[in-house]
Amino acid sequence: MLATQVLKDTYRFWNPNPSDFTSGNLFNKHIAMLETNPNPGQYYYSYWPYGSFGAYSRLTDLQYMTQYAEGSKFESSYKGLQLFMKAWFGFSATLDMGDVPYSEAGMATEGITQPKYDKQADVFAEILSDLQKAEADFAQGTNFDGDIMYGGDVTKWRKLCNAMQLKVIQTMSKQATSEQKARFAAIVNAGNLMTGNDDNFKLVYSDNPNATYPMYNGEERRQNTGVTQLVVNALKNLNDRRLFYFAEPAQAQIDGGLTESDWDAYVGAPSSMAAEQLALNNADGDYSLLNKRYVAFMDNDPMLYFTYSEQCFIIAEAIEEGWVSGDAQQYYQNGVKAQLEYYMNLPHTADYVHGMAIDQNYIDNYFTGAAAYATSGTKEDRLHQIWTQRWLIDFFQGNGGNYPQFLRTGYPVYPLNPSTSLNPDDPTVYPKRWMYPTDEQTKNPVNYQKAIDEQYNGYDGINQVPWYLK
The missing domain is CATH 1.25.40.390 (Serine Threonine Protein Phosphatase 5, Tetratricopeptide repeat)
Structure with missing residues (x-):
């Protein structure tokens, strides 16, 4: 099923073997590799210091998933899943890189092959909107098939949609508006968590x-x-x-x-x-x-x-x-x-x-x-x-x-020790983001250049500070 495949591709570890799994755990300082050759992830860099829009390719499958469900008792549930997954992909991408395509993401079948990069503030706002809509869809829906995470339990998906809104708003706490803080309080007070x-x-x-x-x-x-x-x-x-x-x-x-x-x-x-x-x-x-x-x-x-x-x-x-x-x-x-x-x-x-x-x-x-x-x-x-x-x-x-x-x-x-940090631009600071995928310079060059010019003064570096951290 499309739902199963999308969930599996999204939530399984990207390369499930002990070497890559330990490497993937280094950035949050829970473990340390005790080997002679330094692992970049331990020292604030990466073997591949780029973000990815790869997850966005799954948006097309999610669209097909909802189309196949039209007219069935599962229609609302799959609509909710589609919106939640888009929000999940967008949240991950914007935290990794900054401004990213969102409003036009996954619209290649409609002829949009060079989506605009939305401002990070707008991405956060649209993610919150999609999570709210997803919660409403799950509320209208019925338990559905193909779900390896919650077994198709729409009640649990509703709670997650609400909880994720809290996380999104708090993640941008430096920039959250009074309306967004009020929405946070309303979700808590409503209690469907x-x-x-x-x-x-x-x-x-x-x-x-x-x-x-x-x-x-x-x-x-x-x-x-x-x-x-x-x-x-x-x-x-x-x-x-x-x-x-x-x-x-x-x-x-x-x-x-x-x-x-x-x-x-x-x-x-x-x-x-x-x-x-x-x-x-x-x-x-x-x-x-x-x-x-x-x-x-x-x-x-x-x-x-x-x-x-x-x-x-x-x-x-x-x-x-x-x-x-x-x-x-x-x-x-x-x-x-x-x-x-x-x-x-x-x-x-x-x-x-x-x-x-x-x-x-x-x-x-x-x-x-x-x-x-x-x-x-x-x-x-x-x-x-x-x-x-x-x-x-x-x-x-x-x-x-x-x-x-x-x-x-x-x-x-x-x-952080500047003498061991592998941060290539400035070993005295923590990296704030990953660079945009290199193929954006050929696939979507105008929007890519506009994004780095407007955010980062033209330099796509890992120490540049995205909006949510300012």
């Missing part, structure tokens, strides 16, 4: 050889994959047992007499250290490697694209910023609890968590010390707590989702 982990938008792996976890059978790669100092220290600070689900103890600490359940046996790798030194230190057993469970099962951890937890943290931040009324502490706690419950109930963990399993008693007593919501601290203190927990959701997910949030908030602070 995710209510728990059952609503998580995720890709589930299986023991089907065509649908297995990308890191499966990647032991050789795992032995050169460290959990970062940023992650290990954050989890230690919170007394957060996810550490034992994510990592192995450092061999040097075990050799020194510590046990696998000892917090001090876990040592993170400094992701900005020179690759040669990281490799040498790894040979000495200095760092905690990725947990062995990640390579042991074909049907391993699902890839989380949007979770109830993230929704909670989005709303908690908005309450702190005065966008909507509510109890930020409750949203923060609900978000954390949901993530802890997710790992507590995750299969294939029993023999891999080093005697430090997450259970209900642990969750009930989690919010102490640094994990307790800083009600007597500053707003910045509380936002840092929210942003840290939101960042931890994406540990080894391969979805790349948190980097725009880091660019927006600056927290947690990603390590």
Whole structure:
């Protein structure tokens, strides 16, 4: 079915093998490669520093999908899916590059082969409009076939459409209008949102050889994959047992007499250290490697694209910023609890968590010390707590989702060493975007040139600042 193919092509990891999957996890500083040759993704560059409009080719299939459904009881549902997917593609593209085609995207069959680049502000606005329309279509629809994400459950798709609107508005928080903030509050107050982990938008792996976890059978790669100092220290600070689900103890600490359940046996790798030194230190057993469970099962951890937890943290931040009324502490706690419950109930963990399993008693007593919501601290203190927990959701997910949030908030602070950064234009700054696909210069040259002239003074560079970050 067209719906199945589009969803599979969109949400499966782009090249599901251990080498590429680890590379795809480097930008958000959850893991570090411990190899002599530096991986560009660890040092703020890429083997391919370009964005892509490839997903837009699926818009034609989505149009055919809705045409085939016309007159059937599934018509509204497939219309909703078409609009949601276009919004998803546009959101990804605009965060990657800046101004992008949107209003004229996917219209080649109507003769538009050189679509205009819409201003990023307009792209965000149209994405929000399409998500709102998609939610209305799903509300009119019935459960449908071909859906590998939600099993065709229109109720869950409705909730996701609303939650995604919150994410889109908050992602452009530096530029959000008063009307958009009011819309954010209206969506929260209407309450038709995710209510728990059952609503998580995720890709589930299986023991089907065509649908297995990308890191499966990647032991050789795992032995050169460290959990970062940023992650290990954050989890230690919170007394957060996810550490034992994510990592192995450092061999040097075990050799020194510590046990696998000892917090001090876990040592993170400094992701900005020179690759040669990281490799040498790894040979000495200095760092905690990725947990062995990640390579042991074909049907391993699902890839989380949007979770109830993230929704909670989005709303908690908005309450702190005065966008909507509510109890930020409750949203923060609900978000954390949901993530802890997710790992507590995750299969294939029993023999891999080093005697430090997450259970209900642990969750009930989690919010102490640094994990307790800083009600007597500053707003910045509380936002840092929210942003840290939101960042931890994406540990080894391969979805790349948190980097725009880091660019927006600056927290947690990603390590940057100008002497090891591979950023070719300025090693002292974080890249803000990818360059436009090279073939745009021949396929759509006038609109391409207009976009870089108007946004970036004619230079299509990775450190140029797109509208949503200004």
